[in-house]
Amino acid sequence: DTTVKQNPRYKLARVGKPVNLICSQTMNHDTMYWYQKKPNQAPKLLLFYYDKILNREADTFEKFQSSRPNNSFCSLYIGSAGLEYSAMYLCASSTGQGATETLYFGSGTRLTVL
Amino acid sequence: GQQVQQSPASLVLQEGENAELQCNFSTSLNSMQWFYQRPGGSLVSLFYNPSGTKHSGRLTSTTVIKERRSSLHISSSQTTDSGTYLCALERSTGNYKYVFGAGTRLKVIA
Numbered sequence: 001d002t003t004v005k006q007n008p009r010y011k012l013a014r015v016g017k018p019v020n021l022i023c024s025q026t027m028n029h030d031t032m033y034w035y036q037k038k039p040n041q042a043p044k045l046l047l048f049y050y051d052k053i054l055n056r057e058a059d060t061f062e063k064f065q066s067s068r069p070n071n072s073f074c075s076l077y078i079g080s081a082g083l084e085y086s087a088m089y090l091c092a093s094s095t096g097q098g099a100t101e102t103l104y105f106g107s108g109t110r111l112t113v114l
Numbered sequence: 115g116q117q118v119q120q121s122p123a124s125l126v127l128q129e130g131e132n133a134e135l136q137c138n139f140s141t142s143l144n145s146m147q148w149f150y151q152r153p154g155g156s157l158v159s160l161f162y163n164p165s166g167t168k169h170s171g172r173l174t175s176t177t178v179i180k181e182r183r184s185s186l187h188i189s190s191s192q193t194t195d196s197g198t199y200l201c202a203l204e205r206s207t208g209n210y211k212y213v214f215g216a217g218t219r220l221k222v223i224a
Contacts, residue, residue: 004156033211042118042214043157043200055211090157102147102159103202103212 006106019078023091032074035090120215137201
């Protein structure tokens, strides 16, 4: 099974409320990524886990948290959603920290913040 | 500035026509990939192509590292080729991670 599963497919949140998005993969991949994609923009890397090590991008460091309790599961947590968080959130996984293998993407969670 | 520039931003083709999609990088790279996304679908990897030319059916990817560019050629386009094509590069410095372009939105009409 080479799929990355994301739940939910659609998420509605209120401004100021927390949001938790979930991703899972059963390919035993070392690395799991979270990207944010807005219409007509490039997917933007928010953070990634290599094994148990979390790497967060400098410009999103304070805005997003994540946890990876086991190899298969990774969550993305927004403590207080703002309107600017409305976007598609894409989870991906790959083997290794480098790019010797392809990225496998989930179908995404479309978050709308009202 | 943007590290990955894709062109054209959008393209409309008549079925049977060929297309050449471009990806230009402003930074050195370890590798790069081309992805395809059907409307409402997941991103699917088409090519992992750090250098040289690769073929897959009607698709050909060519990466020239020295010139910091990669292209995706679609021959004899079909309506099912419609969607968004994204390129992504893995930088050779800093954290190992993929940086994406904004994509080319392709529409093939019958």
